[in-house]
Amino acid sequence: MPFMDEPPGGKISSTLSGIYGSVIKTMRNFTEATVDKEPSWRHKGKKLTTGYTKH
Numbered sequence: 001m002p003f004m005d006e007p008p009g010g011k012i013s014s015t016l017s018g019i020y021g022s023v024i025k026t027m028r029n030f031t032e033a034t035v036d037k038e039p040s041w042r043h044k045g046k047k048l049t050t051g052y053t054k055h
Contacts, residue, residue, distance in 0.1 A: 020031055 043049070
């Protein structure tokens with residue numbers, strides 16, 4: 001039955017999409033670990049502060 005046969009290029013397509021997905025996941029994890037952080041000057045409390053220092 002032809003509809004049960006694997007389409008031409010099916011294995012290549014699924015392999016490449018798996019590789020692409022793992023690359024994107026690695027990049028997202030790297031970004032989350034390095035960039036996605038709260039600034040050091042932000043904290044809980046009643047006093048309002050900023051990231052600027054007075055010179």
